Amino acid sequence: MDLGTIAKHSTLHAKPSGLILQYGTAGFRAEAEHLDHVMFRMGLLAVLRSKQTKSTLGVMVTASHNPEEDNGVKLVDPLGEMLAPSWEEHATCLANAEEQEILRVLANILEKEAVDLQQEAFVVIGRDTRPSSEKLSQSVIDGVTVLGGQVHDYGLLTTPQLHYMVYCRNTGGQYGKATTEGYYQKLSKAFLELTKQASCSGDGYRSLKVDCANGIGALKLREMKHYFSQGLSVQLFNDGTRGKLNHLCGADFVKGHQKPPHGMEMKANERCCSLDGDADRIVYYYHDADGHFHLIDGDKIATLISSFLKELLVEIGESLDIGVVQTAYANGSSTRYLEEVMKVPVYCTKTGVKHLHHKAQEFDIGVYFEANGHGTALFSTAVEMKIKQLAEELEDKKRKAAKMLGNIIDLFNQAAGDAVSDMLVIEAILALKGLTVQQWDALYTDLPNRQLKVKVADRKVISTTDAERRAVTPPGLQEAIDDLVKKYKLSRAFVRPSGTEDVVRVYAEADSQESADRLAYEVSLAVFRLAGGIGERPQPVF
Ligand code: 16G
Ligand code: MG
Numbered sequence: 001m002d003l004g005t006i007a008k009h010s011t012l013h014a015k016p017s018g019l020i021l022q023y024g025t026a027g028f029r030a031e032a033e034h035l036d037h038v039m040f041r042m043g044l045l046a047v048l049r050s051k052q053t054k055s056t057l058g059v060m061v062t063a064s065h066n067p068e069e070d071n072g073v074k075l076v077d078p079l080g081e082m083l084a085p086s087w088e089e090h091a092t093c094l095a096n097a098e099e100q101e102i103l104r105v106l107a108n109i110l111e112k113e114a115v116d117l118q119q120e121a122f123v124v125i126g127r128d129t130r131p132s133s134e135k136l137s138q139s140v141i142d143g144v145t146v147l148g149g150q151v152h153d154y155g156l157l158t159t160p161q162l163h164y165m166v167y168c169r170n171t172g173g174q175y176g177k178a179t180t181e182g183y184y185q186k187l188s189k190a191f192l193e194l195t196k197q198a199s200c201s202g203d204g205y206r207s208l209k210v211d212c213a214n215g216i217g218a219l220k221l222r223e224m225k226h227y228f229s230q231g232l233s234v235q236l237f238n239d240g241t242r243g244k245l246n247h248l249c250g251a252d253f254v255k256g257h258q259k260p261p262h263g264m265e266m267k268a269n270e271r272c273c274s275l276d277g278d279a280d281r282i283v284y285y286y287h288d289a290d291g292h293f294h295l296i297d298g299d300k301i302a303t304l305i306s307s308f309l310k311e312l313l314v315e316i317g318e319s320l321d322i323g324v325v326q327t328a329y330a331n332g333s334s335t336r337y338l339e340e341v342m343k344v345p346v347y348c349t350k351t352g353v354k355h356l357h358h359k360a361q362e363f364d365i366g367v368y369f370e371a372n373g374h375g376t377a378l379f380s381t382a383v384e385m386k387i388k389q390l391a392e393e394l395e396d397k398k399r400k401a402a403k404m405l406g407n408i409i410d411l412f413n414q415a416a417g418d419a420v421s422d423m424l425v426i427e428a429i430l431a432l433k434g435l436t437v438q439q440w441d442a443l444y445t446d447l448p449n450r451q452l453k454v455k456v457a458d459r460k461v462i463s464t465t466d467a468e469r470r471a472v473t474p475p476g477l478q479e480a481i482d483d484l485v486k487k488y489k490l491s492r493a494f495v496r497p498s499g500t501e502d503v504v505r506v507y508a509e510a511d512s513q514e515s516a517d518r519l520a521y522e523v524s525l526a527v528f529r530l531a532g533g534i535g536e537r538p539q540p541v542f
Pocket of ligand 2: 064065276277278279280281
């Protein structure tokens with residue numbers, strides 16, 4: 001590597017001095033104008049990681065559900081997974097190095113990770129529709145090329161599509177073709193084969209309204225919808241032609257505010273869904289005849305999917321190990337329903353897709369969802385082979401179930417949670433089971449809950465254990481929470497430092513909305529008092 005050239009190019013993407021950024025839960029996120037140097041440097045880092053793993057690496061330029069003015073970047077590891085933790089640390093060091101330190105930091109990573117510079121590097125890049133994304137992805141390309149890596153720029157892609165491309169390229173094309181066309185064909189073929197099995201009577205032609213958050217999901221669904229139109233007709237709203245990205249719309253808005261997005265025409269009992277700004281999250285909802293809004297979040301999606309998978313396994317007569325992975329934010333009712341009614345084992349991990357994804361890989365079939373709508377189902381290669389073999393061998397009903405399961409395996413994005421793939425799985429299951437959105441919603445009733453934020457001087461004073469459900473420090477905080485929780489029925493509360501914002505998050509649930517609100521407020525006060533609250537004291541929400 002030519003050190004002089006690297007240093008020279010780096011100054012073209014100079015770091016604003018003093019700016020410190022962390023590789024957070026889902027990569028770097030900041031105002032777009034502060035990210036040029038980070039993009040260039042992540043191009044450099046992607047080359048090193050690609051050389052080390054002797055595989056294609058991915059770089060995605062997006063800030064997901066965050067405001068349009070923000071942007072971000074994350075690296076995608078060879079099997080479509082999030083970047084390995086030791087490399088997250090390198091990413092943070094490299095992004096924060098002052099200009100004169102860059103070469104030293106690079107040399108350090110080379111040595112620690114035993115990177116062979118002679119090895120070739122290949123990096124694929126995708127970006128969302130933010131106005132800043134094109135220029136920033138160009139900076140990533142500069143970083144890759146200055147270190148001699150080869151680049152393929154896919155241009156506009158959803159985040160899960162980029163994960164898919166990386167996975168396809170590193171598995172010799174076995175998983176699918178590494179093109180958007182290949183992605184559309186793989187998913188649509190599986191979807192149409194599945195829905196062919198649904199009895200045509202009753203519901204008739206199926207249609208769905210989709211809020212695309214004015215983001216990349218709109219572009220990609222518009223390209224894709226013709227491929228699956230025989231089985232589902234989608235009507236796109238917030239398709240980016242007018243409104244601003246993620247503004248008053250999208251999955252994060254709907255889940256956070258528990259109300260429909262702006263710009264969507266909802267009629268009573270119509271099935272609607274929202275994607276987020278990079279299409280890796282999805283939530284469903286509807287208005288009932290009385291005009292009440294009903295949210296169907298990631299927990300209920302996981303329940304629908306895992307119940308259906310379990311039914312298919314029973315039908316086939318296979319006892320495969322199936323597990324559902326959630327986080328502490330999963331509604332208590334969902335966990336109880338899964339464990340007690342569905343008899344499916346449930347596991348809890350820390351917040352953030354990578355934690356759920358890793359846990360889900362431990363099972364033959366691992367279904368993971370965050371309440372906010374990130375998730376997918378993972379099938380081990382052995383299970384996939386076995387099911388596809390059974391689909392050839394078994395007789396009649398069993399064979400049909402095995403075929404359906406085979407199609408579902410193809411339909412889920414195994415590389416990452418994917419709103420489009422999840423949407424098609426959900427639509428197929430509803431059609432096959434003849435379920436309306438109300439019947440799905442009625443599987444269980446969510447416990448009332450409340451989320452609040454508390455500002456503290458240093459959120460790192462809060463450390464947690466037991467998948468973030470208990471606070472270890474500061475002293476006395478967990479005891480205070482335990483005492484407050486005892487005052488309410490069916491109650492639960494926890495606090496954790498956010499991985500994406502400078503706040504402490506508080507979650508509480510209880511048997512009534514009033515109790516949940518009170519509990520959340522009281523826990524916020526305890527955080528403020530014991531964990532160094534700053535600014536205004538938390539206010540009651542009732
Ligand atoms: C990121 C994570 C998401 C998590 C959220 C929590 C990915 C792709 N995204 O958006 O899974 O729910 O952070 O944010 O991992 P918080 O730490 O601010 O609560
Ligand atoms: Mg997202």
